[in-house]
Amino acid sequence: EDMPDGWVRLDEVAPGIVQDIRYARAFNFTGAPVPGYGAPVCVLRREAAVALTRVEARLRADGFRLTVFDCYRPARAVAAFMDWVAADDPRDEVYFHPDVARGALVAEGYIARRSSHSVGLAVDVGLDRADAPVSRPETAGVARCDAPFAERPRESMLDMGTAFDCFSPRSAADAAVSAAARAHRARLAAAMEAEGFAGYAAEWWHFRLTGPEAGAAMDFPLR
Numbered sequence: 173e174d175m176p177d178g179w180v181r182l183d184e185v186a187p188g189i190v191q192d193i194r195y196a197r198a199f200n201f202t203g204a205p206v207p208g209y210g211a212p213v214c215v216l217r218r219e220a221a222v223a224l225t226r227v228e229a230r231l232r233a234d235g236f237r238l239t240v241f242d243c244y245r246p247a248r249a250v251a252a253f254m255d256w257v258a259a260d261d262p263r264d265e266v267y268f269h270p271d272v273a274r275g276a277l278v279a280e281g282y283i284a285r286r287s288s289h290s291v292g293l294a295v296d297v298g299l300d301r302a303d304a305p306v307s308r309p310e311t312a313g314v315a316r317c318d319a320p321f322a323e324r325p326r327e328s329m330l331d332m333g334t335a336f337d338c339f340s341p342r343s344a345a346d347a348a349v350s351a352a353a354r355a356h357r358a359r360l361a362a363a364m365e366a367e368g369f370a371g372y373a374a375e376w377w378h379f380r381l382t383g384p385e386a387g388a389a390m391d392f393p394l395r
């Protein structure tokens with residue numbers, strides 16, 4: 173195993189957390205698998221993985237479960253994101269960024285030039301009912317990631333107000349989405365915050381574990 177000491181695969185400590193690692197396959201904002209994602213696996217610093225197991229236990233007690241969409245992100249993936257942003261293309265398919273140009277996504281705070289994902293302490297997560305069938309959508313099938321819940325690809329039985337990685341003002345944690353979506357976001361954030369994670373104002377799905385020192389950005393590939 174070529175992971176550094178102190179890092180773990182999430183499925184070894186929390187097999188009940190659903191993994192849909194989007195950057196390992198094409199259904200993500202770049203439209204292609206991302207460099208460094210040789211396998212769809214969630215790898216984290218041990219502290220973050222252990223904290224997530226506690227979040228999952230809290231949610232399970234109330235009949236819910238977690239999905240992870242991204243965990244450790246190799247530095248080469250962040251570099252690929254920066255290249256993709258710099259290659260701004262007015263013919264973009266805009267499902268993932270319907271109202272924000274590709275070239276503005278870093279400045280608008282939706283994609284980080286130096287990401288806490290690369291130090292193994294950040295996760296992108298979603299919420300579902302514990303008894304829901306697992307669904308890993310492959311295509312958008314609709315023009316906008318902030319389209320009504322019934323029209324979007326099924327990431328979860330629960331409406332979170334937008335899809336994961338929907339670079340839209342409606343993804344802001346306090347955006348005026350439906351009452352149900354606000355309640356689901358609040359439930360997710362409460363469970364994460366109770367176990368030491370801090371949310372991110374622009375994206376309801378992004379959380380970073382507070383406490384441990386960040387350490388260096390890593391670049392080992394996911395296998």
Ligand SMILES: C[C@@H](N)C(=O)N[C@H](C)C(=O)O
Binds near residue numbers: 242281
């Ligand atoms: C790109 C998105 N999933 C995300 O994680 N955004 C934050 C800002 C990041 O890139 O660290």
Ligand SMILES: [Zn+2]
Binds near residue numbers: 242295377
């Ligand atoms: Zn994130």
